[in-house]
Amino acid sequence: MSLWAMEESSFYHCCHLLLQQSNQLKDGWSWEVIQGSKEGYLKKTSLRSVLIDSRPLFDLERSCSEMGHHTSCPSVPDQWLDEKEQSTVADGHSLNNDMNDEDELVCTVSETRSELLQYEYHILYSCSYSTPVLFFRAFTQAGRSLSLEDVWSSVHQNFRLRLENSPLNVISLQEHPLLGQPFFMLHPCRTDEFMRPVLQAALDQHRSMNYLLSWLSLVGPVVGLDVPLEYYTQHCLAASLSSIKPD
Secondary structure (H helix, E strand, O other): OOOOOOOHHHHHHHHHHHHHHHHHHOOOOEEEEOOOOOOEEEEEEEEEEEEEEOOOHHHHHHHHHHHOOOOOOOOOOHHHOOHHHHHHHHHHHHHHHHHHHHHHHHHHHHOEEEEEEEEEEEEEEEOOOOEEEEEEEEEEOOOOEOOHHHHHHHOOHHHHHHHOOOOOOOEEEEEOOOOOOEEEEEOOOOHHHHHHHHHHHHHHOOOOOOHHHHHHHHHHHHHOOOOOOHHHHHHHHHHHHHHOOOO
């Protein structure tokens, strides 16, 4: 087992700590037990307004590269123009740029839409990878389950452009290991890679941390699951109080 891997007993302990904080913050996490088994998982549901971007990934990349590229007319020496002519040329460039910006805005708006979705998130322990795993599914208000394509379209374009070369590079449809139902999953195969520097920093600074909370703050935002800052302020306060020794 890797030095940075998470043991199952540590996973359950971190779940317990997260549930305590969630109850205090009213953040909605609960522990679900599988009937007739000792196994269980963390669960949270949330209603989110999501901007669906239907553009394929290569269009997003082209759009971003074009935004950083500016075309210009052949340069004209300033001394060839009087002050009025320079002003006219400058105004012309400004007008063209404004029109281009408006065109880009219109194209962007026409290819996106806002939709209210019901998300259900589960956190399980993977014995194979010795890490937590995030499973989730989403539904429209009409009760329709989102497809894999829909899920990718709902991921913010900043994440979509980075996912291919990121440790968080796989969202796939899998069978839930405890429920036997189809769920989307962020694959845990490279969790060790992106958690290593986080754990090393905590070790070097001699500070405590909740592995599960730190992991969730990294993987959750990819699929719209943000971790409130209050979790960290609570944790830091508790750590500070525990370090104070009575006289």
